[in-house]
Amino acid sequence: MKAKKQLLGFAAASLTLTAAFVAGGAPIPYYNLYAQQLGADNGIMSVVTVVYFCGTVLALLFLPRLTNYWGRKRAIYLTLAFGIAGCLLFADVDSEWRMLVAKFTQGLCCGLASSTVAAFIIDNEPRRYKGLAAVIIGSAPNVGLPIGAMGAGVLNTASGSLSLVFILVALLLLGCGALVFASEETITHPLKGAWKSLVPQITITPHVKRLLPAAACAFAGTWAVGGFYQSYSAAIGVQELGVHSTFIASLIYVSFIVPVAFGAIFTRGRDKFSVQRWSMLLFFVGVAGGVFAMHVQSLWLFMLFNAIAGAADGAAFTSSMAGILEGTGLNERAGVLSLIYIVAYGGAALPNLIVGRIAQYFTLFELTAGYAAFCALMFALVVLTARRKYYYMD
Numbered sequence: 001m002k003a004k005k006q007l008l009g010f011a012a013a014s015l016t017l018t019a020a021f022v023a024g025g026a027p028i029p030y031y032n033l034y035a036q037q038l039g040a041d042n043g044i045m046s047v048v049t050v051v052y053f054c055g056t057v058l059a060l061l062f063l064p065r066l067t068n069y070w071g072r073k074r075a076i077y078l079t080l081a082f083g084i085a086g087c088l089l090f091a092d093v094d095s096e097w098r099m100l101v102a103k104f105t106q107g108l109c110c111g112l113a114s115s116t117v118a119a120f121i122i123d124n125e126p127r128r129y130k131g132l133a134a135v136i137i138g139s140a141p142n143v144g145l146p147i148g149a150m151g152a153g154v155l156n157t158a159s160g161s162l163s164l165v166f167i168l169v170a171l172l173l174l175g176c177g178a179l180v181f182a183s184e185e186t187i188t189h190p191l192k193g194a195w196k197s198l199v200p201q202i203t204i205t206p207h208v209k210r211l212l213p214a215a216a217c218a219f220a221g222t223w224a225v226g227g228f229y230q231s232y233s234a235a236i237g238v239q240e241l242g243v244h245s246t247f248i249a250s251l252i253y254v255s256f257i258v259p260v261a262f263g264a265i266f267t268r269g270r271d272k273f274s275v276q277r278w279s280m281l282l283f284f285v286g287v288a289g290g291v292f293a294m295h296v297q298s299l300w301l302f303m304l305f306n307a308i309a310g311a312a313d314g315a316a317f318t319s320s321m322a323g324i325l326e327g328t329g330l331n332e333r334a335g336v337l338s339l340i341y342i343v344a345y346g347g348a349a350l351p352n353l354i355v356g357r358i359a360q361y362f363t364l365f366e367l368t369a370g371y372a373a374f375c376a377l378m379f380a381l382v383v384l385t386a387r388r389k390y391y392y393m394d
Contacts, residue, residue, distance in 0.1 A: 025148025046356030053349035055107020064115035153250030214386035220347025221378030263314025
């Protein structure tokens with residue numbers, strides 16, 4: 001009976017983590033449309049992503065330790081409430097501010113999910129599938145985002161209604177809440193003094209400290225490009241590759257994000273040190289290849305290099321995260337996961353904030369080339385800071 005409850009909790013948490021990012025992905029095909037309707041320039045699309053990253057970082061700084069005081073389930077309910085609120089706001093975007101508030105709220109949802117829901121996944125990981133939790137945590141967001149983006153593109157093409165998309169996603173989040181409610185709480189002795197948990201506290205063990213520099217470069221490089229594509233994939237399709245379909249625009253982002261899950265799965269059971277280095281090299285090749293595809297204006301070549309970059313993204317992130325998570329205790333997990341995602345989101349937010357300020361002065365081709373150069377720098381730093389022995393030191 002206990003094993004069945006554990007499996008239910010594992011499934012419920014995995015679906016909830018994915019659904020949180022389905023909600024985050026649903027607006028992606030519409031950003032270019034929103035900008036046109038509101039009379040905004042390209043810069044607003046980067047601002048939307050930066051606002052989303054700010055929401056995630058704030059949630060990761062101030063809220064993840066609530067899970068040790070409230071219990072995992074109550075913290076997950078708060079996560080779902082943020083996600084549903086974001087969907088309802090996106091159902092009727094009539095101003096730039098409403099769009100920014102909606103994306104900020106989704107950021108709170110995804111940031112909190114990245115710690116509280118991820119911790120619930122680890123708590124319920126089946127013993128015979130050791131390592132599966134890290135794969136799911138690394139891949140579920142990158143499964144949810146394309147499902148949201150592609151599903152939104154299909155529904156918009158079929159019905160022409162934007163609000164219907166977000167109402168359906170809100171119902172999905174409610175369903176996840178019901179599954180979590182049926183699951184068993186894993187924090188059986190919650191700590192007292194929940195207000196204290198709101199004071200930022202990040203867990204950095206000696207093991208984490210050794211691995212963090214290389215992992216931070218991997219996180220920043222891959223997530224910066226992912227954030228850029230989240231904002232500009234539709235615009236790249238329209239302005240650089242001659243695409244005029246919402247569905248095809250969604251596929252451009254999907255071609256990058258779906259292979260992330262396959263890259264994450266590939267890392268299971270493999271040497272983390274080697275995977276981290278080779279995947280970062282492959283990631284640079286994929287992004288640079290995308291720049292070449294834009295130069296020759298080939299949509300399908302661009303999507304092919306996107307897929308290569310996406311798979312390398314999943315491998316780099318998951319191998320780096322798995323190395324850091326090894327040896328963390330029950331009450332350390334939320335803090336360590338928060339650290340991982342703060343570094344990832346923070347590293348992605350800064351380049352996208354800069355792009356938001358300068359987007360009007362450069363073409364999308366030039367901006368993408370700049371990201372390729374940034375990826376080359378991050379790969380070089382990974383090579384310089386990573387050491388195999390760090391994975392095996394006590």
